[in-house]
Amino acid sequence: QSVLTQPPSASGTPGQRVTISCFGSSPDIGTNAANWYQQLPGTAPKLLIYGNDQRPSGVPDRFSGSKSGTSASLAISGLQSDDEAAYFCAAWDDSLNGWVFGGGTKLTVL
Amino acid sequence: QVQLVESGGGVVQPGGSLRLSCAASGFMFSGYPMNWVRQTPGKGLEWVAFISYDGSKKYYADSVQGRFTISRDTFKKTLYLQMNSLRAGDTAVYYCARAMNFHDRSAVDYWGQGALVTVSS
Numbered sequence: 001q002s003v004l005t006q007p008p009s010a011s012g013t014p015g016q017r018v019t020i021s022c023f024g025s026s027p028d029i030g031t032n033a034a035n036w037y038q039q040l041p042g043t044a045p046k047l048l049i050y051g052n053d054q055r056p057s058g059v060p061d062r063f064s065g066s067k068s069g070t071s072a073s074l075a076i077s078g079l080q081s082d083d084e085a086a087y088f089c090a091a092w093d094d095s096l097n098g099w100v101f102g103g104g105t106k107l108t109v110l
Numbered sequence: 111q112v113q114l115v116e117s118g119g120g121v122v123q124p125g126g127s128l129r130l131s132c133a134a135s136g137f138m139f140s141g142y143p144m145n146w147v148r149q150t151p152g153k154g155l156e157w158v159a160f161i162s163y164d165g166s167k168k169y170y171a172d173s174v175q176g177r178f179t180i181s182r183d184t185f186k187k188t189l190y191l192q193m194n195s196l197r198a199g200d201t202a203v204y205y206c207a208r209a210m211n212f213h214d215r216s217a218v219d220y221w222g223q224g225a226l227v228t229v230s231s
Binding site: 032033035045050051056088090096097099 | 147155157159160205210215217218219
């Protein structure tokens with residue numbers, strides 16, 4: 001059972017905007033920044049959003065992140081078939097002195 | 111470019127030991143905190159261990175505390191994970207992962223390709 005809570009699945013049609021939520025608690029998202037990762041089948045995770053809302057170089061601006069209190073969200077606009085992947089949220093947990101992850105959301109592009 | 115290459119995975123019996131290595135290149139290894147993160151096939155990610163950029167701080171997940179040891183060799187630019195008293199529940203793909211900057215809590219930005227560890231009799 002993951003510390004951070006994400007919906008197991010999400011879906012959308014090409015061009016749509018989808019949002020994935022991530023619920024945490026005070027020691028993790030409530031205190032530290034949320035990060036998001038994209039994982040394509042058979043590959044390692046790729047950093048998509050860090051510091052709640054920052055995009056690493058090379059990540060399209062179709063991907064955006066936000067945080068409010070103890071929850072965070074990832075939004076993907078202009079959905080493309082290439083976006084079909086698993087998405088994980090993560091945050092440092094002050095009580096564990098380590099990273100905690102969400103269980104992952106599998107995004108399907110219909 | 112940043113590269114992290116894990117090695118040392120394999121099949122081991124319950125109670126056995128294994129040491130994973132992660133060879134780093136393309137960045138100043140001594141300036142970055144490093145982590146091990148594992149993933150059970152078809153399941154989610156679980157953080158395993160953290161080591162600060164200078165090796166002075168080491169943190170472990172409760173599930174591996176006392177059994178696993180993280181270490182780093184600056185001259186060899188290599189990260190290690192010594193795994194002892196292995197259990198079936200330790201079966202996973204183990205990723206070596208770099209933090210973005212010298213701060214302990216900076217986001218993990220680069221991951222290796224992963225090393226599969228299978229604990230089975």
